[in-house]
Amino acid sequence: xxxxxxxxxxxxxxxxxxxxxxxxxxxxxxxxxxxxxxxxxxxxxxxxxxxxxxxxxxxxxxxxxxxxxxxxxxxxxxxxxxxxxxxxxxxxxxxxxxxxxxxxxxxxxxxxxxxxxxxxxxxxxxxxxxxxxxxxxxxxxxxxxxxxxxxxxxxxxxxxxxxxxxxxxxxxxxxxxxxxxxxxxxxxxxxxxxxxxxxxxxxxxxxxxxxxxxxxxxxxxxxxxxxxxxxxxxxxxxxxxxxxxxxxxxxxxxxxxxxxxxxxxxxxxxxxxxxxxxxxxxxxxxxxxxxxxxxxxxxxxxxxxxxxxxxxxxxxxxxxxxxxxxxxxxxxxxxxxxxxxxxxxxxxxxxxxxxxxxxxxxxxxxxxxxxxxxxxxxxxxxxxxxxxxxxxxxxxxxxxxxxxxxxxxxxxxxxxxxxxxxxxxxxxxxxxxxxxxxxxxxxxxx
Amino acid sequence: xxxxxxxxxxxxxxxxxxxxxxxxxxxxxxxxxxxxxxxxxxxxxxxxxxxxxxxxxxxxxxxxxxxxxxxxxxxxxxxxxxxxxxxxxxxxxxxxxxxxxxxxxxxxxxxxxxxxxxxxxxxxxxxxxxxxxxxxxxxxxxxxxxxxxxxxxxxxxxxxxxxxxxxxxxxxxxxxxxxxxxxxxxxxxxxxxxxxxxxxxxxxxxxxxxxxxxxxxxxxxxxxxxxxxxxxxxxxxxxxxxxxxxxxxxxxxxxxxxxxxxxxxxxxxxxxxxxxxxxxxxxxxxxxxxxxxxxxxxxxxxxxxxxxxxxxxxxxxxxxxxxxxxxxxxxxxxxxxxxxxxxxxxxxxxxxxxxxxxxxxxxxxxxxxxxxxxxxxxxxxxxxxxxxxxxxxxxxxxxxxxxxxxxxxxxxxxxxxxxxxxxxxxxxxxxxxxxxxxxxxxxxxx
Numbered sequence: 001x002x003x004x005x006x007x008x009x010x011x012x013x014x015x016x017x018x019x020x021x022x023x024x025x026x027x028x029x030x031x032x033x034x035x036x037x038x039x040x041x042x043x044x045x046x047x048x049x050x051x052x053x054x055x056x057x058x059x060x061x062x063x064x065x066x067x068x069x070x071x072x073x074x075x076x077x078x079x080x081x082x083x084x085x086x087x088x089x090x091x092x093x094x095x096x097x098x099x100x101x102x103x104x105x106x107x108x109x110x111x112x113x114x115x116x117x118x119x120x121x122x123x124x125x126x127x128x129x130x131x132x133x134x135x136x137x138x139x140x141x142x143x144x145x146x147x148x149x150x151x152x153x154x155x156x157x158x159x160x161x162x163x164x165x166x167x168x169x170x171x172x173x174x175x176x177x178x179x180x181x182x183x184x185x186x187x188x189x190x191x192x193x194x195x196x197x198x199x200x201x202x203x204x205x206x207x208x209x210x211x212x213x214x215x216x217x218x219x220x221x222x223x224x225x226x227x228x229x230x231x232x233x234x235x236x237x238x239x240x241x242x243x244x245x246x247x248x249x250x251x252x253x254x255x256x257x258x259x260x261x262x263x264x265x266x267x268x269x270x271x272x273x274x275x276x277x278x279x280x281x282x283x284x285x286x287x288x289x290x291x292x293x294x295x296x297x298x299x300x301x302x303x304x305x306x307x308x309x310x311x312x313x314x315x316x317x318x319x320x321x322x323x324x325x326x327x328x329x330x331x332x333x334x335x336x337x338x339x340x341x342x343x344x345x346x347x348x349x350x351x352x353x354x355x356x357x358x359x360x361x362x363x364x365x366x367x368x369x370x371x372x373x374x375x376x377x378x379x380x381x382x383x384x385x386x387x388x389x390x391x392x393x394x395x396x397x398x399x400x401x402x403x404x405x406x407x408x409x410x411x412x413x414x415x416x417x418x419x420x421x422x423x424x425x426x427x428x429x430x431x432x433x434x435x436x437x438x439x440x441x442x443x444x445x446x
Numbered sequence: 447x448x449x450x451x452x453x454x455x456x457x458x459x460x461x462x463x464x465x466x467x468x469x470x471x472x473x474x475x476x477x478x479x480x481x482x483x484x485x486x487x488x489x490x491x492x493x494x495x496x497x498x499x500x501x502x503x504x505x506x507x508x509x510x511x512x513x514x515x516x517x518x519x520x521x522x523x524x525x526x527x528x529x530x531x532x533x534x535x536x537x538x539x540x541x542x543x544x545x546x547x548x549x550x551x552x553x554x555x556x557x558x559x560x561x562x563x564x565x566x567x568x569x570x571x572x573x574x575x576x577x578x579x580x581x582x583x584x585x586x587x588x589x590x591x592x593x594x595x596x597x598x599x600x601x602x603x604x605x606x607x608x609x610x611x612x613x614x615x616x617x618x619x620x621x622x623x624x625x626x627x628x629x630x631x632x633x634x635x636x637x638x639x640x641x642x643x644x645x646x647x648x649x650x651x652x653x654x655x656x657x658x659x660x661x662x663x664x665x666x667x668x669x670x671x672x673x674x675x676x677x678x679x680x681x682x683x684x685x686x687x688x689x690x691x692x693x694x695x696x697x698x699x700x701x702x703x704x705x706x707x708x709x710x711x712x713x714x715x716x717x718x719x720x721x722x723x724x725x726x727x728x729x730x731x732x733x734x735x736x737x738x739x740x741x742x743x744x745x746x747x748x749x750x751x752x753x754x755x756x757x758x759x760x761x762x763x764x765x766x767x768x769x770x771x772x773x774x775x776x777x778x779x780x781x782x783x784x785x786x787x788x789x790x791x792x793x794x795x796x797x798x799x800x801x802x803x804x805x806x807x808x809x810x811x812x813x814x815x816x817x818x819x820x821x822x823x824x825x826x827x828x829x830x831x832x833x834x835x836x837x838x839x840x841x842x843x844x845x846x847x848x849x850x851x852x853x854x855x856x857x858x859x860x861x862x863x864x865x866x867x868x869x870x871x872x873x874x875x876x877x878x879x880x881x882x883x884x885x886x887x888x889x890x891x892x
Contacts, residue, residue, distance in 0.1 A: 349792050350760065357684075
């Protein structure tokens with residue numbers, strides 16, 4: 001590895017890149033140059049970026065290199081380039097939410113979590129493509145593994161950029177399955193933390209009940225470090241909470257007290273899983289032997305429906321005004337979705353909202369007996385289509401429950417990646433990442 | 447005072463009663479006997495109680511007296527009788543929610559805050575009358591000052607029992623104006639703390655966004671002590687928070703750093719205030735001189751409407767099932783209310799819910815410049831009718847905003863009490879009570 005990054009710094013994880021910069025083995029400017037070269041090489045094909053200003057990125061990198069020479073304290077991401085989904089406000093680049101309704105929008109301030117990344121020393125590489133308003137209508141991005149396949153959505157550009165080696169790490173968000181599904185389809189590590197771990201200020205809101213900030217990286221450690229850098233309490237957001245100590249990276253790197261035990265949860269949509277993915281998971285379960293047991297969770301069909309109702313109603317609350325203000329800028333699919341959301345029955349919405357805590361308490365018991373829930377990250381590998389971004393049905397339920405989830409790029413079918421999704425207990429993201437690290441080592445090394 | 451309570455212990459505040467018991471000047475049994483005698487004398491007229499078991503109350507009192515003799519550590523309410531609104535679960539008395547739909551209901555456990563009162567040493571005197579499901583349909587209670595007037599609602603029995611000298615203190619709850627309005631109408635001290643200070647577990651839920659537990663007493667100090675005894679964090683309730691230190695009673699008893707300055711807020715319903723109340727407030731403002739200034743808060747008409755929509759929709763969520771399960775047990779007024787609640791538009795509800803935090807932030811600025819908002823507790827004194835419980839419109843807005851409020855029995859019109867309502871900043875209940883104590887002393891002593 002230490003030889004390899006000298007010739008190909010774009011293969012470095014965020015943690016390895018930060019260490020190499022700190023040790024003087026590479027410069028931030030050199031790394032950003034390498035990333036820009038990779039972007040130049042792959043962007044026509046992948047289309048991951050919506051705002052990219054090479055000079056702005058290089059200027060940040062040179063500043064990071066200068067700071068390192070002049071000697072002040074540096075942050076854990078010092079000099080490391082990162083892609084930011086284009087629904088996160090940035091003071092130095094446009095933020096257009098993947099919609100012509102917001103064309104030319106230039107926020108004056110960074111989103112809270114972008115500011116935290118800058119404090120940690122990161123180089124904001126540019127803004128990555130999001131689907132229309134972070135919902136289901138596809139944008140221009142294509143799957144780096146095969147350009148006729150979708151990269152997933154809505155954090156399409158962030159996942160694809162990391163997968164294509166354009167940046168070691170990137171930020172996304174998930175309301176149903178917008179981090180985990182693209183991670184699975186693009187074959188990268190993805191992490192949607194517990195609802196409220198990372199502040200949402202300055203991020204486009206589509207559902208206050210569900211919206212969750214998350215990250216992509218090249219390893220579980222990358223996910224932990226990124227989340228550590230962005231975790232903070234936001235007194236103005238009722239879902240926010242004080243991040244726990246010790247930090248996630250420290251916990252993730254601990255040896256588990258015993259080999260983790262996984263609860264394999266098929267979910268009610270198991271019959272819809274594609275055959276090759278079914279086979280890959282069956283082999284995985286066999287290989288894990290006594291480290292995994294099939295567990296039935298009875299209420300998940302209801303949970304899937306509650307998640308759908310909450311998102312539909314809240315989408316229409318936050319975006320419904322566009323139906324009258326900018327209808328010509330909305331896709332037909334989004335218009336229909338907003339009209340459906342306006343018609344949700346208030347009592348269905350309230351039932352969906354108040355069912356969440358009892359449902360979580362019922363499911364949380366599984367995490368007393370198991371290290372994490374193990375379940376597919378998607379119904380199959382990325383569909384061979386650019387007309388849709390795939391189905392988030394295996395993700396929305398966990399998002400609704402506020403539970404942290406990762407997608408680990410450990411399987412494949414038909415030469416396309418499939419993610420293994422692990423889901424943990426709320427506010428115990430460290431244990432989830434520790435289990436994810438164990439599983440990754442076990443399957444990569446074994 | 448110390449002579450008087452020997453002949454009339456029912457005139458004691460909760461704090462004075464606790465001190466007298468601790469000092470051996472009176473016994474808990476003697477106090478409970480005196481309260482029972484007062485109940486026997488006034489109950490035919492006032493009708494404050496729905497479940498009263500004199501032997502059960504006396505047994506608790508004798509146990510308290512015995513504990514005092516045998517010497518274990520005692521709580522701050524040791525031996526003090528307290529009335530509990532009949533929507534709070536009690537393990538030893540029925541809890542029927544003021545509705546025949548729950549006739550004979552016997553919970554197996556105390557509500558969390560009732561358990562805390564027992565830990566503090568209180569004698570649970572009995573269950574006080576609530577209106578139907580703590581909403582607007584009147585129950586049997588009558589105003590102790592004049593039996594043809596309403597006591598207000600929904601915590602009718604708790605306010606009336608304290609006003610009639612039947613117990614020094616009682617527990618109630620407020621979703622719109624169910625603590626402050628009865629306090630005003632009955633001429634007692636009432637306190638609705640910040641949303642989430644006192645746990646709601648085991649209390650009938652009619653609106654998770656609004657329901658707030660509160661107390662009645664004979665002084666501001668009583669309110670502070672009672673709230674201190676009941677404040678606790680409830681991890682299962684998203685509105686709950688960790689109570690602050692120091693305790694409210696300690697803060698309430700501090701001398702204010704400077705004489706408080708009150709923001710007199712007329713609210714949009716000022717034209718509906720009855721003429722005698724209008725005159726009483728005008729005199730009060732004159733008397734307070736430079737300690738009060740009229741302040742306009744522009745958005746309050748919207749806030750009143752948002753509070754109404756949230757309550758209507760959530761009432762139907764929690765009680766709507768009764769329309770099919772027990773329609774014959776519902777009053778016509780409640781049926782109509784639930785049917786209206788089923789029809790609330792989900793987007794109106796979401797707007798009302800998401801408007802709350804920005805509205806609070808806009809209003810909270812007033813509390814940077816003023817010690818508290820001063821405003822009438824009701825549109826006038828208790829109406830001369832038992833067919834309705836009066837209008838909560840001067841209370842629901844502050845409940846919706848989650849702000850702590852007190853009603854102080856400092857004014858009257860037509861020989862009936864009118865409360866002065868003070869409203870404070872969220873989670874700063876101690877400062878509100880300190881200001882309330884200053885105002886009470888200033889006006890009573892001056």
